[in-house]
Amino acid sequence: xxxxxxxxxxxxxxxxxxxxxxxxxxxxxxxxxxxxxxxxxxxxxxxxxxxxxxxxxxxxxxxxxxxxxxxxxxxxxxxxxxxxxxxxxxxxxxxxxxxxxxxxxxxxxxxx
Amino acid sequence: xxxxxxxxxxxxxxxxxxxxxxxxxxxxxxxxxxxxxxxxxxxxxxxxxxxxxxxxxxxxxxxxxxxxxxxxxxxxxxxxxxxxxxxxxxxxxxxxxxxxxxxxxxxxxxxxxxx
Numbered sequence: 001x002x003x004x005x006x007x008x009x010x011x012x013x014x015x016x017x018x019x020x021x022x023x024x025x026x027x028x029x030x031x032x033x034x035x036x037x038x039x040x041x042x043x044x045x046x047x048x049x050x051x052x053x054x055x056x057x058x059x060x061x062x063x064x065x066x067x068x069x070x071x072x073x074x075x076x077x078x079x080x081x082x083x084x085x086x087x088x089x090x091x092x093x094x095x096x097x098x099x100x101x102x103x104x105x106x107x108x109x110x111x112x
Numbered sequence: 113x114x115x116x117x118x119x120x121x122x123x124x125x126x127x128x129x130x131x132x133x134x135x136x137x138x139x140x141x142x143x144x145x146x147x148x149x150x151x152x153x154x155x156x157x158x159x160x161x162x163x164x165x166x167x168x169x170x171x172x173x174x175x176x177x178x179x180x181x182x183x184x185x186x187x188x189x190x191x192x193x194x195x196x197x198x199x200x201x202x203x204x205x206x207x208x209x210x211x212x213x214x215x216x217x218x219x220x221x222x223x224x225x226x227x
Contacts, residue, residue, distance in 0.1 A: 046215045
């Protein structure tokens with residue numbers, strides 16, 4: 001069975017500092033990995049994905065994520081956080097079943 | 113990017129009534145759409161996979177007769193919550209995958225409140 005773990009319910013970071021939101025996964029076969037962001041009472045917006053190729057993936061709004069096969073991780077990163085980055089972030093994985101399974105979400109709070 | 117539109121964004125109904133939520137792919141054809149449910153401060157739970165021209169595939173524990181899904185065309189899927197009760201109150205989100213593209217595109221969600 002496929003699963004995603006986001007170990008942190010909330011991440012706090014000061015504006016201008018680097019941020020990391022953690023994600024680990026379990027899936028049969030090759031993983032397709034995604035990060036989405038959700039603002040209050042809104043749908044999800046796609047940030048980035050890893051399908052194949054370079055382990056470092058660059059996405060929207062300056063975010064990037066690194067696929068680490070040995071650690072089964074796909075952590076989301078940004079070199080310099082903005083207050084406007086404050087939102088709920090979801091990691092998701094799709095494997096052989098073609099279904100997209102989401103983690104529990106991590107609330108990112110960026111303080112001015 | 114691809115756009116998925118959901119309507120209505122908010123709906124309030126009385127207990128026992130039925131509510132229909134529409135999900136449209138605006139600039140692409142979607143043979144498959146997905147319906148998710150999100151409880152407050154929780155993750156998205158996949159409810160069912162909607163297949164154009166055939167029956168939906170429901171996840172374990174989701175009542176087929178409670179949550180009716182119809183995917184009558186390549187651009188429209190509907191979710192009908194039948195005989196709604198307060199415990200059905202939730203945020204319902206649809207999504208679709210553009211053919212040949214890996215990621216899902218999501219609608220803006222529909223907040224259902226059953227009184």
